[in-house]
Amino acid sequence: MRAHGYAPSLRVRRPIWFRVRLADTLPHVPRSLTTRVSGWYAGFGRLGHFLADMARGLRDVHTWPAQTVAQLLRIGVNSVPIALFVAAFTGVVLALQASYTFTGAVPLYFVGTLVGKTIMLELGPVLTGLVLAGRVGANTAAELGTMRVTEQVDALETLAYDPFAYLVIPRVVASTVMFPVVVALAMAMGVLTGLVTAVNLLDLSTVEFVRGLKLFYQFKDIWFGLVKSMSFGFAIGVVGCMKGLAVRRGAQEVGRATTDAVVLGAKLILVLDAVWAVLLL
Amino acid sequence: MIAFREVYKAFGPNRVLEGLSLEVPDGQTTVILGYSGSGKSVALKHIVGLLEPDRGAVEVDGAAVHELDRDGLAALRSRVGYVFQFAALFDSMTVAGNLALGLRRQRLADREIGERTDEALSLVGLEGTQDLYPAELSGGMRKRVGIARAIALRPRYILYDEPTTGLDPVTASVMNQLMVRTRETLGVTSVVVTHDLKSAYTVGDRIALLYRGVIRQVGTVEQIQRSHDPIVRQFIEGRPEAAADAEQAAAETAP
Numbered sequence: 459m460r461a462h463g464y465a466p467s468l469r470v471r472r473p474i475w476f477r478v479r480l481a482d483t484l485p486h487v488p489r490s491l492t493t494r495v496s497g498w499y500a501g502f503g504r505l506g507h508f509l510a511d512m513a514r515g516l517r518d519v520h521t522w523p524a525q526t527v528a529q530l531l532r533i534g535v536n537s538v539p540i541a542l543f544v545a546a547f548t549g550v551v552l553a554l555q556a557s558y559t560f561t562g563a564v565p566l567y568f569v570g571t572l573v574g575k576t577i578m579l580e581l582g583p584v585l586t587g588l589v590l591a592g593r594v595g596a597n598t599a600a601e602l603g604t605m606r607v608t609e610q611v612d613a614l615e616t617l618a619y620d621p622f623a624y625l626v627i628p629r630v631v632a633s634t635v636m637f638p639v640v641v642a643l644a645m646a647m648g649v650l651t652g653l654v655t656a657v658n659l660l661d662l663s664t665v666e667f668v669r670g671l672k673l674f675y676q677f678k679d680i681w682f683g684l685v686k687s688m689s690f691g692f693a694i695g696v697v698g699c700m701k702g703l704a705v706r707r708g709a710q711e712v713g714r715a716t717t718d719a720v721v722l723g724a725k726l727i728l729v730l731d732a733v734w735a736v737l738l739l
Numbered sequence: 740m741i742a743f744r745e746v747y748k749a750f751g752p753n754r755v756l757e758g759l760s761l762e763v764p765d766g767q768t769t770v771i772l773g774y775s776g777s778g779k780s781v782a783l784k785h786i787v788g789l790l791e792p793d794r795g796a797v798e799v800d801g802a803a804v805h806e807l808d809r810d811g812l813a814a815l816r817s818r819v820g821y822v823f824q825f826a827a828l829f830d831s832m833t834v835a836g837n838l839a840l841g842l843r844r845q846r847l848a849d850r851e852i853g854e855r856t857d858e859a860l861s862l863v864g865l866e867g868t869q870d871l872y873p874a875e876l877s878g879g880m881r882k883r884v885g886i887a888r889a890i891a892l893r894p895r896y897i898l899y900d901e902p903t904t905g906l907d908p909v910t911a912s913v914m915n916q917l918m919v920r921t922r923e924t925l926g927v928t929s930v931v932v933t934h935d936l937k938s939a940y941t942v943g944d945r946i947a948l949l950y951r952g953v954i955r956q957v958g959t960v961e962q963i964q965r966s967h968d969p970i971v972r973q974f975i976e977g978r979p980e981a982a983a984d985a986e987q988a989a990a991e992t993a994p
Contacts, residue, residue: 514809520846609827616787616821617841617892618813 508700512630515622525628533594533629533695534636538643540593541586545644548581549573549651557660566662570670573652578679582645584731587690590637591723595698598629599719602702603712611703621703630695637691638684645683678738686734693726740765741786741896741930745795747952748781755781757952758795768922768929770943772936772974777949779932780824783898786930787819788812799896817845820889820927824901826881828873834860834884835869838891845892859891860884862924863917879910883917890921897921899931903938915941936975940964948974 484492515522556572602625605611611621649671656662701719705711741763748756755778763769773779784790785797788804796803799815807815828837838856847855860866863883873881882902889897899918903911915938922929922942933939939946940960947957948971956963956971963971973979 608825608830609823610829612784612789613821613823613827613829615789616816616819618816618844619840620809 504704505696505700508696511622512626512696515620515627518620518623521619521623522627522631525624526631529628529632530636533632534639537590537593537636537640540589541640541644542647544585544589545577545582545648546651548585549577549648549653550655552576552581552648553652553655553660557656566660567666567670568673569652569656569660569662570667571673572670573656573667574649574671574675575679577648577652578645578683580683580731582648583641583683583687583690584727586641586644587637587687587694587727587731588724590633590640590690591694591727592720594633595694595719595723596716598695598698599702600712600716602699603705603715606703606705607707607709607712626699626703629699630692633691633695633698634688635691637687637694641683641687642680645680682734682738685738686731689730689734690727693730694723697723697726740798740800741928742798743782743785743795744798746782746785746792746797747794748778748785748790748792755952756792759949759953761947761954761957763928763930764945765928766926767944768918768931768942770931770933770939770946771949772939772946773932773934773949774974775934778952779934779949780900782949783821783900783930783932786896786898787816787821817892818895820892820894820897822882822885822889822897822899822902824904826873826885828881828884828888830873832872833869834865834871834873834876834887837873837884838888841888841892855891855893859887862890862921863887864913879906879913882906882914886914886917886921890925890927893925894927897927897929899929899933901933901935902931903933903935911935911938912941914938918942950974 552573553569556569557566560566560568602611605625611625614621614624653664653667656667657664698719701715701722705715743759743761746756746759747754759778759782761769761771771779771782781790785792785804786799788807791805796805798804799819802811802815804812804815828834829840832840835856838859839852842852842855856869857866860868863886865880865883865887868876868880868884873884876884886897886899886902902918903914906914918929918931919942921927929942931939931942943960945957946960946963948955948963950970956966956968958966964975966972966975
């Protein structure tokens with residue numbers, strides 16, 4: 459059997475189907491188009507290898523659970539302040555905009571309805587996800603990219619560790635588990651600041667705000683947002699690790715990987731948001 | 740024993756190894772000499788499976804490294820200590836943490852890990868540095884911690900990648916003495932990759948000159964020093980014109 463060390467997706471090794479040039483098989487199609495499509499195709503191939511290596515690394519139960527604890531703290535707990543900050547101001551603005559929109563036409567207690575629904579279904583998960591795409595995605599890509607450049611990933615392999623079990627799985631598991639927790643706190647903060655704003659600036663009582671909040675509330679509003687945020691966490695974790703470990707040399711590549719991780723992470727959040735809306739709403 | 744068998748390796752159009760063959764006898768230190776960028780480090784990485792040959796094989800204890808499965812590769816790596824050119828210490832861990840990482844992988848008890856860590860640091864003359872971070876160490880100290888990390892594993896083989904590069908002459912000399920002492924104390928088989936002739940003469944039992952992807956000559960220190968091969972002379976004398984002179988002389992004497 460021909461094995462490939464611990465981490466085949468870290469190597470420059472491509473299967474035969476990967477090397478088939480689309481431009482050679484479709485000569486009449488513009489080369490710019492075939493190049494772009496080939497790039498996407500190659501990207502999916504790399505993602506497939508990466509996920510397969512992750513699945514293989516999961517078997518190393520002596521390594522990844524211990525590392526995951528530290529990542530839960532770094533990725534989850536340390537992200538709470540920025541997530542709460544964003545959610546707090548989102549709640550304030552939502553309450554004021556709802557009041558502005560409803561003036562005279564809709565009973566004011568609907569401010570509670572709009573704040574609750576919007577925060578729980580959309581803005582809580584998506585805004586928090588975008589913020590964490592920057593914080594967690596950039597951090598992960600920069601850290602792993604630097605480890606790659608300074609041969610720390612190679613050193614890990616020579617010490618008989620699987621980089622996927624030691625570096626990748628803990629980060630992906632931590633972001634998948636902690637994103638919903640952070641988003642839940644952000645949802646609570648957004649609704650709370652919406653309530654405080656409504657009571658203090660809109661002449662709405664707490665009872666009226668809560669009445670509006672309960673009016674069309676379903677438990678689905680919460681779990682939908684949390685399921686979405688779990689998928690965001692998985693995507694951000696995978697993208698950050700993939701981009702970081704793809705770095706070959708130099709600070710410039712680390713910078714590029716960091717930027718790519720944030721941009722691709724943000725795009726994936728928006729795509730996943732739409733996918734979940736189509737599937738579950 | 741470590742053996743390179745007709746190893747070919749290219750990165751895109753850049754052909755680095757072109758049929759490299761070399762045997763590393765047990766219990767000795769073999770130095771692979773060569774110009775910067777000649778593929779010395781690439782050859783070394785094949786031994787622990789960090790790179791795979793395009794053709795040929797690297798064998799360790801009779802097994803082709805690229806054919807090992809996951810467990811086989813882990814077992815091989817537990818027998819090999821690797822000292823990286825820039826130490827490759829984990830910057831988020833203390834010196835003790837760096838040394839303990841490989842030992843934890845071997846499932847040793849905490850007490851034994853502590854003893855081995857202290858012993859390895861003592862061997863490289865860095866007692867009392869357990870709680871320091873790599874950023875708090877000088878370049879030479881980092882390289883010594885890199886050696887300590889390798890010898891703490893009590894390996895059968897130690898691979899040194901440019902161990903004296905970037906060090907001042909005194910620190911380089913300390914590193915050379917350390918490599919000699921490590922071999923004498925632990926009886927390990929070592930492969931040293933370097934372009935530092937002084938280091939090669941000090942630590943090497945055998946020296947192999949890597950040139951254009953193949954071993955140009957291999958022999959004892961004395962054999963290399965007395966070599967008449969123009970490429971070897973060019974390298975050891977640091978005279979680029981030596982090879983050209985020899986080629987011209989050969990051309991003039993040709994019938």
